[in-house]
Amino acid sequence: MPTEAAELVFDEATKVYPGRDAAAVDHLSLTVPAGEICVLVGPSGGGKTTALKLVNRLIPLTSGYIRIDGRQIGDYDVTELRRSIGYVIQQVGLFPHMTIEGNIGTVPRLLGWKRERIRDRVGELLELVGLDPEEDRKRFPAELSGGQRQRVGLARALAANPALMLMDEPFGAIDPIVRARLQDEFLRLHREVRKTVVFVTHDVDEAIKVGDRIAILREGGRLAQYDTPQQILEHPVDDFVADFVGRDRALKALTLKTLGDLELSPATDDGLPRLSADTSLRDALAVAVAERREALLVVGPDGSPLGVAKREDLLR
Ligand SMILES: Nc1ncnc2c1ncn2[C@@H]1O[C@H](COP(=O)(O)OP(=O)(O)O)[C@@H](O)[C@H]1O
Numbered sequence: 001m002p003t004e005a006a007e008l009v010f011d012e013a014t015k016v017y018p019g020r021d022a023a024a025v026d027h028l029s030l031t032v033p034a035g036e037i038c039v040l041v042g043p044s045g046g047g048k049t050t051a052l053k054l055v056n057r058l059i060p061l062t063s064g065y066i067r068i069d070g071r072q073i074g075d076y077d078v079t080e081l082r083r084s085i086g087y088v089i090q091q092v093g094l095f096p097h098m099t100i101e102g103n104i105g106t107v108p109r110l111l112g113w114k115r116e117r118i119r120d121r122v123g124e125l126l127e128l129v130g131l132d133p134e135e136d137r138k139r140f141p142a143e144l145s146g147g148q149r150q151r152v153g154l155a156r157a158l159a160a161n162p163a164l165m166l167m168d169e170p171f172g173a174i175d176p177i178v179r180a181r182l183q184d185e186f187l188r189l190h191r192e193v194r195k196t197v198v199f200v201t202h203d204v205d206e207a208i209k210v211g212d213r214i215a216i217l218r219e220g221g222r223l224a225q226y227d228t229p230q231q232i233l234e235h236p237v238d239d240f241v242a243d244f245v246g247r248d249r250a251l252k253a254l255t256l257k258t259l260g261d262l263e264l265s266p267a268t269d270d271g272l273p274r275l276s277a278d279t280s281l282r283d284a285l286a287v288a289v290a291e292r293r294e295a296l297l298v299v300g301p302d303g304s305p306l307g308v309a310k311r312e313d314l315l316r
């Protein structure tokens, strides 16, 4: 099993649960390039959880193939396969009678790591997910908030440096403010430790924010579209996708670009609202509308003017 980020391929992967007529996942074919975050999104019952469980062989494929770095999952030893895939679920599933250190060290212990090495790794991971490496390691899950438990779940999944992470609605049960923070931290963490990630959500906004690519599944586990967030928002392939991403998809697309991405006109500072170059086009439009302005002054990190963005430039 590779330890670097691995490419993941679904090739006509199909699951029909015993006794069912309809497939839960139906001839799913898609490639997740090494190091990318692929978000699986779709209606409840669309086969998202099933698709994840096929990868770590919690459930067997009915037909088709899944390959990790070119090798079929059936060819790996199943224990080795599961230990080299990080799995994060909504209910976290921390062991309540174990400390946070004990929880995060689960897979390293199974792999026979020395105590010292596990201690160091736990500290490193707690730091990485924004918890206190000294204080929090001694706590028990019941002493943590939902958001903190979710971070521990993430740290535990990362413990043995897996090549692949499967995340099933990891922030689903968290309130919106903490959720947004966890999303930001997850993205920061992903820039540091480039894993291949399959991230399941039923929330389109989360998919757009987190995904390098988004796979939209429709009922019956059939792939409706697999594309970058930009492509999905600007060119949904059919009405199902267009409805799913929402009538405000043009506005959502504006969250993907910043003022710094625009070609700006020469700066003329005549009392225009000043916005930094990393402001999203959506937020910039909100300011232009609220302040009834046709143009905005874009400034760099040090506050120096970079140029002027006209309102119509935001919408092109
Ligand atoms: N263990 C199971 N046995 C039989 N049918 C199942 C099982 N798990 C899920 N299903 C069915 O498979 C379909 C897809 O479910 P699931 O993968 O959980 O979807 P999602 O995660 O997108 O909500 C649903 O129709 C569900 O009822």
Ligand SMILES: [Mg+2]
Residues within 6 Å of the ligand: 048, 049, 050
């Ligand atoms: Mg599910």
